[in-house]
Amino acid sequence: MSNAIQSPQPPLKREHIFSVRLTSVERAAIKQLAQQMNVSPSHLVRHFLMQAVDYYAERKEA
Numbered sequence: 001m002s003n004a005i006q007s008p009q010p011p012l013k014r015e016h017i018f019s020v021r022l023t024s025v026e027r028a029a030i031k032q033l034a035q036q037m038n039v040s041p042s043h044l045v046r047h048f049l050m051q052a053v054d055y056y057a058e059r060k061e062a
Helices: 026-038 041-061
Strands: none
Touching: 026 041
């Protein structure tokens, strides 16, 4: 499993929204890291969320 954030690809058609409540501090931290990584906050959050899903799916299979 790679930890690198991929360069933005042509946008996929995304049809669903997953709402998450954040504190102002959490939101600011995500925005700051996304800016440093030169990706959108949504891209960053989606990347880390899917990394966690993949990680736990692999652990379950092992």
